[in-house]
Amino acid sequence: MKIGIIGAGNIGGNLTRRLTALGHDVSVANSRGPETLKALAEETGATPVEAAEAARGAAVVVVTVPLLKVPDLPxxxxxxxxxxxxxxxxxxxxxxxxxxxxxxxxxxxxxxSRWVEGHLGHPVIKAFNGTYAQDLLDKALPAGDPDRIALPVAGDEEVAKRTVRALIDELGFDSVDAGGLDDSWRQQPGTPVYGLRAGVEAVTKALAETSPERPEEFRGQSR
Incomplete structure (x- = not known):
């Protein structure tokens, strides 16, 4: 599958490593230009490109840049x-x-993610936001393993969500349908599921126990 990854930080870099190792055709971009991705490209076989080119022909596009940089994307x-x-x-x-x-x-x-979707002009699936980047390399397990970690996945487009969940399974993790994109507050920072290394049952329970009130430490300062 052709996959475009926009952002080559901890999550983007490790997704590039894993997805290329699984045989996918990966193009990767960052804000500094493809010449700065030479080492990652040599390590993984991914193709470094400008951000505006990363999605060309891609069946899956991963946007993994800092939130405040989303409006600056091409x-x-x-x-x-x-x-x-x-x-x-x-x-x-x-x-x-x-x-x-x-x-x-x-x-x-x-x-x-609804805010991100508005800037991108295309439906998004929220996933990997509470995943430790190193776990993508170290914690993958085969399907059926009782210690397999589950990741919450939220989004409105069911076909796209199935695609993403299948990719997560291929990466060595289970997934839990966390509802539509307007339900994705259940997996935002400060919630019980954020950063949780647990299986399907515990992740499902954590999603159900989440409060809609954003924790104080994850609120912006009033002006």
Missing amino acids: AGLLDGAAEGFAVIDTNNYYPQERDGRIAAIEDGGLTE
């Missing part, structure tokens, strides 16, 4: 992707540490 970022392609959003909102206060999230009631 116009037409998803142009040329394969028919029926899925977009994975791995983002988290860290207003106090990094992103500053985003009114549409704080006051407008948008989930983080």
Whole structure:
């Protein structure tokens, strides 16, 4: 499968490593240009490209840049992707540490990924946002293993969600359907499932026990 990864930080870099190892055709981009991705490309066999080219022909596009950088992504970022392609959003909102206060999230009631979706102009599937990057390399297990970690997956497009869940399974993890994108607050930072290394039953329980109130440490400072 052709996969475009936009963002080559911890999650993007390790997804590049795993997905190329599984035989997928991966194009990877960052904000500094393909020449800065030479080492990752040599290590993995992925193709370094400009961000505007990463989605071309891709069946899956992973957007894994800091949330505050999403509005700066190139116009037409998803142009040329394969028919029926899925977009994975791995983002988290860290207003106090990094992103500053985003009114549409704080006051407008948008989930983080709904806000991202609005900027991208295409439905997204929220996944990998609470996953430790190193776990992508170290914690993969075969299907049926009782110690297999489960990841929550939220989104409105059922076909795209099935594609993403199948990819997660291939990577060596179970998944739990966390509902539509407006339900994705259940897996945002500060929730019980965020960073949880557990199986399907525990992840399902954690999603059900989540409060819709954003924890104080993950709220932007009032002006």
